[in-house]
Amino acid sequence: MIEAATWFAVLTLVVALLLTVTIAGIHIGRQSWVRLRQRRAAQPRRILLAVAAEADPDGIGQLARLSAAQWRALEPTAFDLLGKVRGEAYTALVEVFRRRATVDRARRDLHRFGAVRRARAVNVLGQLGDRTAAADLCVLLLRDPHPEVRVTAVRALGQVGDPVAAGPLLASVGTARPAPSLQVAHALAQLGRGAVPECVAALGDDDRSVRMTALDALRLLGEAGAELAVLAVLRDDWSVAVRVRATLALRRIGTGESVPVLLASAAPGRPTAVRAGAAGALGELRAVSARGVLAALLISPEYPVAHAAAGALAALGPPGRRLLALAAAGVGQAAAHAREALAVDALTRRRVVTAAAPVPVRPGR
Amino acid sequence: MTAVLVAEDDADIRDLVAFKLAQSGYDVTTAENGPDALSAARDQLPDIAVLDIAMPGMSGLDVCRLLRAEPATSRMLILLLTAKAQEQDVETGFGAGADDYVVKPFSPRELVTRLSALEARARR
Amino acid sequence: MMPESLVGALRELLWAADVVVLGYFLLLNTALLLVVLLGGLELAGYLRRRPVSGVDLSFRSPLTPSISVIMPAYNESAGVVPAVQALLALRYPAMEAVIVDDGSTDDTFDRLARAFDLVEVPWAIPTDIDLVGPVASVYLPRSGTQPLVVVRKANGGRADAVNAGINLARSELVCRIDADSVLDGEALLTVAQPFFDDPLRVVASGGVVRAANGCTIVGGRVTDVRMPRGWLPRIQVVEYLRSFLLGRSGWSRLGSLLIISGAFGLFRRDLVIEVGGLSRDTVGEDAELVVRLHRYLRDERRDYRIVFVAEPVCWTEVPSTISGLGRQRRRWHRGLTELLFTHRTMVGNPRYGRVGTVALPYFVLFEWLAPLIELAALVLIPMGLLIGAVDLDFAWRFLLAAYGYAVVVSLVALALEEVGFHRHRRARDLLAIGAAVVLENIGFRQLNAYWRLRGAWQAIRKVSTAGEAMTRTGLAELATGHRQGRS
Numbered sequence: 005m006i007e008a009a010t011w012f013a014v015l016t017l018v019v020a021l022l023l024t025v026t027i028a029g030i031h032i033g034r035q036s037w038v039r040l041r042q043r044r045a046a047q048p049r050r051i052l053l054a055v056a057a058e059a060d061p062d063g064i065g066q067l068a069r070l071s072a073a074q075w076r077a078l079e080p081t082a083f084d085l086l087g088k089v090r091g092e093a094y095t096a097l098v099e100v101f102r103r104r105a106t107v108d109r110a111r112r113d114l115h116r117f118g119a120v121r122r123a124r125a126v127n128v129l130g131q132l133g134d135r136t137a138a139a140d141l142c143v144l145l146l147r148d149p150h151p152e153v154r155v156t157a158v159r160a161l162g163q164v165g166d167p168v169a170a171g172p173l174l175a176s177v178g179t180a181r182p183a184p185s186l187q188v189a190h191a192l193a194q195l196g197r198g199a200v201p202e203c204v205a206a207l208g209d210d211d212r213s214v215r216m217t218a219l220d221a222l223r224l225l226g227e228a229g230a231e232l233a234v235l236a237v238l239r240d241d242w243s244v245a246v247r248v249r250a251t252l253a254l255r256r257i258g259t260g261e262s263v264p265v266l267l268a269s270a271a272p273g274r275p276t277a278v279r280a281g282a283a284g285a286l287g288e289l290r291a292v293s294a295r296g297v298l299a300a301l302l303i304s305p306e307y308p309v310a311h312a313a314a315g316a317l318a319a320l321g322p323p324g325r326r327l328l329a330l331a332a333a334g335v336g337q338a339a340a341h342a343r344e345a346l347a348v349d350a351l352t353r354r355r356v357v358t359a360a361a362p363v364p365v366r367p368g369r
Numbered sequence: 370m371t372a373v374l375v376a377e378d379d380a381d382i383r384d385l386v387a388f389k390l391a392q393s394g395y396d397v398t399t400a401e402n403g404p405d406a407l408s409a410a411r412d413q414l415p416d417i418a419v420l421d422i423a424m425p426g427m428s429g430l431d432v433c434r435l436l437r438a439e440p441a442t443s444r445m446l447i448l449l450l451t452a453k454a455q456e457q458d459v460e461t462g463f464g465a466g467a468d469d470y471v472v473k474p475f476s477p478r479e480l481v482t483r484l485s486a487l488e489a490r491a492r493r
Numbered sequence: 494m495m496p497e498s499l500v501g502a503l504r505e506l507l508w509a510a511d512v513v514v515l516g517y518f519l520l521l522n523t524a525l526l527l528v529v530l531l532g533g534l535e536l537a538g539y540l541r542r543r544p545v546s547g548v549d550l551s552f553r554s555p556l557t558p559s560i561s562v563i564m565p566a567y568n569e570s571a572g573v574v575p576a577v578q579a580l581l582a583l584r585y586p587a588m589e590a591v592i593v594d595d596g597s598t599d600d601t602f603d604r605l606a607r608a609f610d611l612v613e614v615p616w617a618i619p620t621d622i623d624l625v626g627p628v629a630s631v632y633l634p635r636s637g638t639q640p641l642v643v644v645r646k647a648n649g650g651r652a653d654a655v656n657a658g659i660n661l662a663r664s665e666l667v668c669r670i671d672a673d674s675v676l677d678g679e680a681l682l683t684v685a686q687p688f689f690d691d692p693l694r695v696v697a698s699g700g701v702v703r704a705a706n707g708c709t710i711v712g713g714r715v716t717d718v719r720m721p722r723g724w725l726p727r728i729q730v731v732e733y734l735r736s737f738l739l740g741r742s743g744w745s746r747l748g749s750l751l752i753i754s755g756a757f758g759l760f761r762r763d764l765v766i767e768v769g770g771l772s773r774d775t776v777g778e779d780a781e782l783v784v785r786l787h788r789y790l791r792d793e794r795r796d797y798r799i800v801f802v803a804e805p806v807c808w809t810e811v812p813s814t815i816s817g818l819g820r821q822r823r824r825w826h827r828g829l830t831e832l833l834f835t836h837r838t839m840v841g842n843p844r845y846g847r848v849g850t851v852a853l854p855y856f857v858l859f860e861w862l863a864p865l866i867e868l869a870a871l872v873l874i875p876m877g878l879l880i881g882a883v884d885l886d887f888a889w890r891f892l893l894a895a896y897g898y899a900v901v902v903s904l905v906a907l908a909l910e911e912v913g914f915h916r917h918r919r920a921r922d923l924l925a926i927g928a929a930v931v932l933e934n935i936g937f938r939q940l941n942a943y944w945r946l947r948g949a950w951q952a953i954r955k956v957s958t959a960g961e962a963m964t965r966t967g968l969a970e971l972a973t974g975h976r977q978g979r980s
Contacts, residue, residue: 013893016901023904024927030911031923053381057389057477085381087549091476093385120541127545155690156545184690186556187547213693220556307619314617343615351614351637402711403582423584425678425714430638431582452552453586461638 044077052082052100056089059096068103075104086131098132107134114140119150126153130160138166145176145183158183162191167198174202174218178211185217192217193224200227207233212243219246223253231257235265238282244275251281255288263291270301270309280308287316292323299327302338310337314345325349370396371488372415376406376432377450378424382473386419386450389477390484403427410436415445417484422451422462430465437466446487450475500880507873507882511891514870518895521859525740526902532739532803533909535746539803540913548682551689552586558665558688559587560681560759563658565651566592569672570599574608576672579713581639585681589640591658596626596648605643610635622656622770625649631661652771652778659762659770668759669779673810675705676757678714680806684759687800697786697799699758700806701738704730706813715808720922725818727929728937729811735906738803745801748847757807758783764790775831784836787848805914819944826864826948833857834952861949864942870895871939896934903930 048070055063070078086097101107106128113125114137126144129137138161145157154176161169173192176183192199199221206218207230215237222230234257238250251269254262262285269282283301286294298320301313317324331342373395377383387397398413400406403426410418410432418436420429429449436442449462452473462470469483551557562580566573573592580590594602605611616631626649634641646657655669666688670676677683684700706729707721721727758779765771768789771778783799790797812818833840833856840857842849874891877883883891907926910916917923 010890013890013897016893016897020897020901020904023901023908027904027908027911027923027927030908031915031920034915053385053388056385057392081381085385088379088382088474089385089476090474091479093477094474120545123542123545152542152545155547159547159550184692186554186558186689186692187550190550190554190556224555307617311617337617340615340617344617347614348633351612351633351635404711423582423678425582425716426711427578428582452549454553458586464638 041077044074045081048074048078049081052078052085055096055100056085056093059092064096064100064103067100079106083128083131101132107132107137110134111137111140114144119148119153122148122150122153123156126156126160130156130163133164135164135166138164138169142169142172145172146179151181154181154183155187158187158191162187162194165195167195170195170199170202174206174209174214177217178209178214182213185213185220189217189220189224192221197225197227200225200230203227204230204233207237212246215241215243215246216249219249219253223256226256228257228259231259231261234258235262238269239265244277247275247278248281251278251285254285258285258289260289260291262289263294266291267294267297270297270313272304276306276308279304279306280312283309283312283316287312287319287324290320292320295320295324295327298324299331302331302341303336305337307337310341314341315348317342318345318349370394371417372396372398372413373484374398374400374406374409374413374415374418376400376403376409376418376424376429377421378402379421382421382450385477386480389481390419393481395484403429403432407432407435410442410445411439414441417446417448417487419448419450419480419484420467422449422453430461433462433465433467446484446491448480448483448487450480504880504882507877507880510869510873511877511883511887514866514873515891515894517866518870518891519898521863522895522898522902524855524859525735525899526905528743529735529739529902529906529909530743531746532741532743533905533913535742535801536739536803536909536913539742543804546686548679548686551682551686552584554586554689557586558685558692559589559663560585560666560668560685561589561591561658561662561664561762562681563591563593563655563662563667563669564672565595565654565658565669566597566601566672567595567648567651567654568597568599568601570597570601570604572672573601574604575713577605577609577641579675580670581641582678582713583676583681584678585685587664588681589642589662589664591662592641592643593654593658594643594645595651595654596646602643602645606632609639609641609643611643616661619660621660621766624657624660625653625773626657628657628661650773652773655778656770659765662762665762666759667762667765668757670757670807671809674702674757675710675713675715675808677804677806677808680757681759683804683806684757684802687798687802688759688761691798694796694798695800696764696790696797697758697760697783699741699799699801701741701803702733702757702807702809703737703805704733704811705808706730706811708808710808718916718922719919720917720925721813723813724929724932725815725937726811726813727925728933729818731903731907731926731929731933733811734910735903738805739906739909741801742803744852745799747851748798760786775828775835778828780828781832781835784832784839784848787845788836788839791845791848803913805916815940819940822941822944823948823951826861826945827952828948829856829861830949830952831955833861864945864949867939867942868946899934899938900930903933 048067051063051066054060055067082097082100086094110125110128113121116122126141129141141157141161145154145161148154158173161173170192173188177185177188192203203218203221206214209215219234222234234250234253238247241247254266266282266286270279283298286298295317298313298317302310304310314328317328325346328342328346332339332346373390375383375386375390375397377386378401383399387399390397398409398415400409403424406420407427420432422429429451433447433449436445436447447467448469448471449467450471450473454472459470468487471480471483564576564580577590577592592605611632612635613630614633618628626647628644628646630645632643642661644657644661646654659667666685680700684698687695687698704726705715706726707719708715709717709719720730764786768785772781775781786799812821839845839849840853874888878885878888907930917926
C-alpha cells in the first residue's frame with residue numbers, strides 16, 4: 005500500500021511538471037505561429053482586398069501564384085471574405101479559389117473518410133457556389149451517416165442555388181434521421197421560384213415535418229400561386245402544428261380568397277393554436293370584413309386567441325380600432341386585451357418610416 | 370475630397386470598404402466600435418458615415434439616432450451596412466434616420482455607386 | 494492509562510479511516526479527471542465543427558427562433574441601464590428584452606424610465622405560472638423602436654421575478670441574465686444554434702460562464718481577457734475553467750447535463766411553463782429546473798436533448814471578498830442539497846437514464862459528500878499521526894496524492910483550454926493561473942469545504958423543520974435585501 009502511494013506521488017509530480025511545460029510550450033508556440041502567419045499573410049492580404057475591391061486580373065494572377073505557405077496563411081481570410089461580399093467582388097474571389105484548385109480538392113474530399121473533413125469540403129463548395137457539385141451534395145445529404153455533414157450539405161445546397169436540389173431537400177426532412185427543417189426551409193427559399201412546384205407537391209406528403217417545411221419555404225418565397233394549395237392544407241390537414249404553419253404562410257401569400265377559410269378556422273371548437281394563427285392572419289391580410297368575428301373572439305377565455313384577435317383588430321385600421329375602443333370600455337379580460345392592443349398600436353404608429361430605396365431581401369449571388 | 374467615416378467591427382470588411390472608398394477618391398477614416406464611431410463623427414464631422422449596425426459598445430442605429438439629434442451632425446449622410454435584412458430591420462434603419470441601407474453580403478462597387486448617388490441628391 | 498488492546502483497536506480504526514479517506518480522494522480526482530477529459534473531447538469536436546456551424550446563417554434567417562431575455566432586477570440602480578443597453582445591442586435577429594423590477598426600493602425603475610423613455614401600457618397579463626408578487630404595471634419605450642418590455646411587480650424573490658418575465662415573454666425561447674453579467678455579442682446566436690439545428694428535440698441549451706474580474710469591459714462587452722489581481726478571484730477562474738468549461742462539456746457529452754449555470758441557459762418557453770417555471774422553494778433554482786425538466790420529459794417518454802455549448806458566452810463578476818464568497822458557496826451547496834433531496838427518487842434510478850444512474854449519483858458522492866470527507870481528512874490524518882496509526886511517510890504521500898492529483902486535474906483543464914480557446918494572451922496571466930492552481934489547495938478548498946458543509950446543514954435544518962421555518966428563512970432573506978445576482 006505504501007509503495008503504491010509513493011509511486012503514485014512521484015507519478016503525480018512528474019505529470020504535473022510535464023503538463024506545466026506543455027502548457028507553456030503551447031502558449032509560446034502559438035504566439036510565434038500566429039505572428040508568423042500574420043507576417044506571411046500581410047502583403048497577400050492587401051492584394052486580396054484589392055482584388056475584392058476592383059476585381060483586377062493582375063491581382064488575381066498574383067494570388068494564384070502565391071507560395072503554398074503564404075496561401076495557407078491567407079486562405080482563412082479569403083474564405084471569410086467570400087461570405088461577406090457579392091457581385092463582382094464575389095466572382096473575383098471565386099476565380100482566385102478556382103485557380104488555386106480549391107474546388108477540385110473539395111470535390112475529392114467529399115468522398116473522404118472523416119466527417120469533419122467532408123463537412124468542411126461541403127462548406128467550401130457551398131460558399132464557392134459550385135453548381136457542378138449539386139448532384140453530389142444531394143447524395144451526401146440523403147445518405148451520409150454523419151449528421152453534421154448532412155446539415156452542412158443543406159446549407160451548401162441553398163448557397164449553390166440549383167433548383168434540382170428542391171426534391172432531395174424536402175425528402176431529407178422526412179427520413180429516419182431528418183435534416184433540421186428550419187435550415188431546409190431556408191435553403192429552399194434560396195433556390196427561388198424553381199423550388200415552388202416541389203414545395204407545392206410536398207404539401208401532400210405523409211410526413212408532417214415535410215409539410216411544415218414546405219409551408220415555411222412557400223412563406224419565405226412569397227409564392228402567391230400556392231395560396232389555394234395552402235388553404236386546402238389549413239382546411240383538411242390532421243396535424244395542428246401543420247395548420248398553424250399554414251396560417252403563418254397565409255399571412256404572406258394570402259389574399260381575399262383566404263378570408264372565408266380563415267374565418268372558419270378561427271371558429272370555436274377548433275384547436276387554440278389554429279384559432280390564434282387564423283386570427284393573426286386575418287389581421288395581417290387587413291380583412292376588414294372579418295372585424296365582427298374578431299371582435300367576438302375577444303371574449304374567448306383562451307388567452308392566445310383573444311390576444312391574437314385584439315392584435316388583428318388593431319391591424320385593420322380605424323374600423324378595427326373602433327371596435328376595440330368599444331370593447332376597451334368594458335370589463336374583464338376582453339377589455340384588457342383591447343386596451344393593450346390599442347396602446348401598443350398607438351405606440352407603433354408613431355414610428356415614422358421614410359421612403360425606402362429598393363433593398364434585396366434575399367441577397368442573390 | 371469628400372470625407373467618409375467607416376465604422377465596422379469586422380476588420381476584413383472595414384479594410385475592404387476603406388480600400389475601395391480610398392481608391393474611389395474619398396478621404397477615409399475608420400472606427401471599430403460604436404463609441405469610437407460617435408466621437409470620430411463628432412470630432413471630424415465627415416460628410417458621409419458608413420455604419421455597421423451590430424458593433425460592440427453601441428449599435429449603429431443608436432449612433433445614427435444620436436447623430437441625427439445633434440445639430441452639428443444632423444445633416445450628415447448616413448448609410449447603414451448590416452447583415453439584418455428583414456423588413457422590420459429596414460424599417461427600423463430608416464426610422465433611425467439613415468439615408469440608405471445596404472445589406473451584407475454586399476458589393477463594394479454597388480456601395481460606391483450608392484454613396485455617389487447620396488452625394489448627388491444632397492447637392493441638389 | 495488505556496488498555497493496550499483499546500489503543501490498538503483505535504489505531505486500527507484510524508488507519509482504516511485514513512485509508513478510506515485516501516481512497517475517496519483518489520476516486521474523486523479520477524472521476525473528475527475523466528469528466529475533464531471527456532470535456533476535452535467535446536471541446537475538440539466543437540472547435541472542429543465551429544467553422545461549419547452556420548451561425549451566420551442563423552443571423553440572417555427569418556426562421557430563427559425568437560428569444561426573450563429576462564433580466565430580474567432588484568435594487569440594481571447603478572448597473573441596470575448599461576446592462577439593458579448592452580442587452581439591446583446583442584447580435585440576434587429576433588430578440589426581446591424583458592426587464593422585471595422585483596419591487597425595487599431604490600431608483601432602479603426611474604433610471605430605466607428616463608433612459609428608455611418608458612410609457613405605461615395597459616397589458617392583458619398572462620398567468621401561466623403562479624406568482625407570489627403579482628405584476629403591477631407594464632411599460633414599453635415610447636418610440637417603439639426597441640424590443641424592450643419593463644415590468645414592475647411586488648417583491649417575490651428572484652425566481653418569482655423570472656417567472657413573471659416568462660409569463661410576459663412572447664418568444665419561443667427564454668433565457669435569464671443577471672444585471673451584473675455580461676454576454677458576448679454572439680452569445681445568443683451561439684447558444685440558440687442547437688435549437689436551429691434540431692428544433693424538434695432540443696429543449697434547453699447552456700453556455701459557459703467565466704469570471705469577468707480583471708477583464709476589460711467596453712460598452713457591455715468583454716474586449717480583453719485578463720486575470721484579476723486578487724488571489725481569491727484568480728482561484729475562482731481556475732475553478733470555473735475546470736467545472737464550467739470542461740466539467741459541463743464532459744457531462745454534456747454523456748448526455749446528462751445537469752446544471753446549466755444560472756447565468757446563462759436557454760430554454761423552450763412552453764416547456765418551462767409545462768413544468769411550472771422556476772421553483773421558489775430553493776436557492777438553486779436554475780439547476781433544479783434542469784433536473785425537473787429531465788424528470789418530466791423522461792416520465793413523459795419524450796425524445797429530448799439538453800445541450801451544452803462549449804463556447805464561452807457569459808461573463809460574471811465573481812466575489813472578491815471572503816465573506817462574499819462564503820455566502821455564495823453556502824448558497825450553492827444549500828441549493829444542491831435541496832435539489833438532491835427534492836429529486837431523491839431519481840438518484841440511481843435507471844428510469845431516468847444516465848441522469849439517474851451516472852450524473853446524480855456522481856453529484857451525491859463527489860459533489861455533495863466531498864466537503865464532509867475533506868474536512869474529515871483534516872481531522873483524521875493528524876489524529877492518526879498523533880496516535881501512531883499512520884506514519885509521517887503516509888501523511889505526506891497522502892497529501893501529495895490527494896492534492897497533487899487535484900493539481901494535475903486542474904493543469905489538464907488548463908492545457909485543454911490553452912489548446913482550445915486560448916483566451917488568456919499574456920504569459921503573465923498564465924503564470925498567475927498556474928500559481929492559482931497550486932494555491933487553490935492551500936486554504937481555499939478547505940475553507941470552501943467548510944462553507945459548503947454549512948450550506949448543506951442550513952438546507953437540512955430547513956427541511957426538517959419545514960413549512961414555518963421555510964417561510965421565515967425566505968422572508969429573512971428578502972428583508973436583508975437578498976441581492977439579485979450577487980452572492
